[in-house]
Structure formats: structure tokens, C-alpha cells
Amino acid sequence: MSKPICFYDIPGTSKAVAWSPNTWKTRFCLNAKGLPYKTIWVEFPDIEAVCTQIGAAPTGKQPDGSPMYTLPVLHDPNTGATVSESLAIARYLERTYPGPVALIPPALDGLVGDFQKAVWAAFGLPMMRLVVPAVHATLRPGARPYFRATREARFGQPLEELAPAGSALRAECWAKTREAAGVLAGWWDEEANTKGLVPRAAEEAGAGERTLLVSDALPVSYADAIMVSWLYWFRECLGEESGEWKTMTAWHGGRWVRLMAAMEKYAQVDSGESVQLSKL
Incomplete structure (x- = not known):
């Protein structure tokens, strides 16, 4: 790996800044594997626009049937992959960077x-x-x-x-x-x-x-x-x-x-x- 992974998260005012349970799952995975990454902080109203801009897939549907975009999203410049949703990201990291920790045996x-x-x-x-x-x-x-x-x-x-x-x-x-x-x-x-x-x-x-x-x-x-x-x-x-x-x-x-x-x-x-x- 030569370039840091881009990890999209939602900022808050808590001491840790990070607060979302879904994005924390991805942060734990990145830290446990020791992968270099950079957090891209995205405010709630901008999530959909940022996701569509970077080509992130929706993770569900709104009540009106329109696509729903959520964080976390990960973009890996080393492979060109953009991955949405915490479990899909964990599986991607396990498959692409199997060592040193097996997060999902x-x-x-x-x-x-x-x-x-x-x-x-x-x-x-x-x-x-x-x-x-x-x-x-x-x-x-x-x-x-x-x-x-x-x-x-x-x-x-x-x-x-x-x-x-x-x-x-x-x-x-x-x-x-x-x-x-x-x-x-x-x-x-x-x-x-x-x-x-x-x-x-x-x-x-x-x-x-x-x-x-x-x-x-x-x-x-x-x-x-x-x-x-x-x-x-x-x-x-x-x-x-x-x-x-x-x-x-x-x-x-x-x-x-x-x-x-x-x-x-x-x-x-x-x-x-x-x-x-x-x-x-």
C-alpha cells in the first residue's frame, strides 16, 4: 500500500469527534489492521451529494423509494475501490489486506x-x-x-x-x-x-x-x-x-x-x- 485510504465519517461535537456506531466499526477495522488512512469528515446534509460525487453505492431506499446514502464509505486509491456500508467494508479490508489481524475468521x-x-x-x-x-x-x-x-x-x-x-x-x-x-x-x-x-x-x-x-x-x-x-x-x-x-x-x-x-x-x-x- 502506497497511498492512505480515504474514510468518510460524520463529525460531531463530542470529545472524540467521531460518534456514529456504523462508522466506528470501520475505524476499528482500519486501526486494528494498521492501515494508513485519512478521515474525510462529511456533514449530515452533504452525505448524499458526496456519495454520488465519489461513486459510492446507496445502502438502501428512502420511504419514497429514492436511493438512500449513508456513511461509512471507504475509497481505496490503491485499488480504485469505493465501498459502502460497514460490513461490506470489513469484508473488503479482510480480502484485500488479510494481515496482520483476521477481523472475520x-x-x-x-x-x-x-x-x-x-x-x-x-x-x-x-x-x-x-x-x-x-x-x-x-x-x-x-x-x-x-x-x-x-x-x-x-x-x-x-x-x-x-x-x-x-x-x-x-x-x-x-x-x-x-x-x-x-x-x-x-x-x-x-x-x-x-x-x-x-x-x-x-x-x-x-x-x-x-x-x-x-x-x-x-x-x-x-x-x-x-x-x-x-x-x-x-x-x-x-x-x-x-x-x-x-x-x-x-x-x-x-x-x-x-x-x-x-x-x-x-x-x-x-x-x-x-x-x-x-x-x-
């Missing part, structure tokens, strides 16, 4: 897509109600009107009504989100217990649980990047000092903080450069 390639969908399905709408309003506050001011308009159209109500502070609805959303995280914790523990890696007594005490999903002997896997990216989404949007985030860090004996710590060495964020097409 060959035997698990057919399952990783199902795992990504399962994580989303486990959290679902209750999580979205909690975090989407916080995303609005995390974005740079000029991008907020576009985000508000598009998300309120999608949900059919003002952002402030999705899960109002102090409401019974918000408490219910948090309870369901915690329950979903417990289901995911069980996947980690089931994998470990199947292989005899975690004594049941230690697991119940909240100690010695499996940290990384595929193997604690491997540096990282794409499955781990998926989960930690969701956790980063909560932290960066709710705020590291917020009471809700601090409560979340104590869930399930603090296991999710330990998973984040195991992945921290792959969480570097470069300064990159910004592209701005719209008048914000």
Missing part, C-alpha cells in the same frame, strides 16, 4: 452478517428513542436542522417526545435496553462456557468473563467492533459524565467497560479533513 464469515443484524434487533426501537435525540445535540450546529427534519419525519413526532427526560416511557426504554444488553452478555458467556473458558462461579461473581467474543487470544474481531461501536455511540452522545452513561457502565458487573478497555488501543481518531458542500 473464514469460518465465521457467513455468520457475521447475522450477528450484526442480531445486535441491532436486540436493542431495537427503545434504544433509538434514547439515543437519536442525543445525536441531534452531538452534531455540529449547522447540521442539526437537517437531522431534526429527517428524523422527525421518520419517527412521526418531535425528537423531544421520543423519550422525554423523567418520563415513564424513558424509564421503560432504559429497562428494555438494559435487558437487551443482558442478552448480548449471555452470547459472550455462552461462547466462553461452551469451550470451558469461564467457570460458572466466576461468571456469577462478575469476574473472569469472556472479554472478546471470538477469542481472548486474538487481538480483535469484527464482532467485538460491532458491540463496542454501539457502546461508543451511547457514550459520545449521552456524554461521558452523564448520569445515564455512568449507570450503563455498571451494568452486568461493568463488563461493557472492560470490553471497551480491551478495544481502546484501536480507537484512534485522526484529525482528517472536512468536506462541506451545503450552506450550513
Whole structure:
């Protein structure tokens, strides 16, 4: 590789600047593989225009049937490839740059897509109600009107009504989100217990649980990047000092903080450069 990969991400006002769970998946992959790259920061209103400009494929359809463009997108000047969507990017990187870390072991390639969908399905709408309003506050001011308009159209109500502070609805959303995280914790523990890696007594005490999903002997896997990216989404949007985030860090004996710590060495964020097409 002679030229850095161009990685398209969405900027925010959080300490890390990066906040999106989907783009964090790609950032973890690039960092874990040690590939040189440059972040191209794209504001929300400019995503479609930038994607069409660089030839990135849409990742879905809008409610009216028109193409939907999302980030992350990766452009690799070394191969000429432009790839949309986090899982497709992870597979491209694994295929094109197989060393030094196998993010998607060959035997698990057919399952990783199902795992990504399962994580989303486990959290679902209750999580979205909690975090989407916080995303609005995390974005740079000029991008907020576009985000508000598009998300309120999608949900059919003002952002402030999705899960109002102090409401019974918000408490219910948090309870369901915690329950979903417990289901995911069980996947980690089931994998470990199947292989005899975690004594049941230690697991119940909240100690010695499996940290990384595929193997604690491997540096990282794409499955781990998926989960930690969701956790980063909560932290960066709710705020590291917020009471809700601090409560979340104590869930399930603090296991999710330990998973984040195991992945921290792959969480570097470069300064990159910004592209701005719209008048914000």
C-alpha cells in the first residue's frame, strides 16, 4: 500500500469527534489492521451529494423509494475501490489486506452478517428513542436542522417526545435496553462456557468473563467492533459524565467497560479533513 485510504465519517461535537456506531466499526477495522488512512469528515446534509460525487453505492431506499446514502464509505486509491456500508467494508479490508489481524475468521464469515443484524434487533426501537435525540445535540450546529427534519419525519413526532427526560416511557426504554444488553452478555458467556473458558462461579461473581467474543487470544474481531461501536455511540452522545452513561457502565458487573478497555488501543481518531458542500 502506497497511498492512505480515504474514510468518510460524520463529525460531531463530542470529545472524540467521531460518534456514529456504523462508522466506528470501520475505524476499528482500519486501526486494528494498521492501515494508513485519512478521515474525510462529511456533514449530515452533504452525505448524499458526496456519495454520488465519489461513486459510492446507496445502502438502501428512502420511504419514497429514492436511493438512500449513508456513511461509512471507504475509497481505496490503491485499488480504485469505493465501498459502502460497514460490513461490506470489513469484508473488503479482510480480502484485500488479510494481515496482520483476521477481523472475520473464514469460518465465521457467513455468520457475521447475522450477528450484526442480531445486535441491532436486540436493542431495537427503545434504544433509538434514547439515543437519536442525543445525536441531534452531538452534531455540529449547522447540521442539526437537517437531522431534526429527517428524523422527525421518520419517527412521526418531535425528537423531544421520543423519550422525554423523567418520563415513564424513558424509564421503560432504559429497562428494555438494559435487558437487551443482558442478552448480548449471555452470547459472550455462552461462547466462553461452551469451550470451558469461564467457570460458572466466576461468571456469577462478575469476574473472569469472556472479554472478546471470538477469542481472548486474538487481538480483535469484527464482532467485538460491532458491540463496542454501539457502546461508543451511547457514550459520545449521552456524554461521558452523564448520569445515564455512568449507570450503563455498571451494568452486568461493568463488563461493557472492560470490553471497551480491551478495544481502546484501536480507537484512534485522526484529525482528517472536512468536506462541506451545503450552506450550513
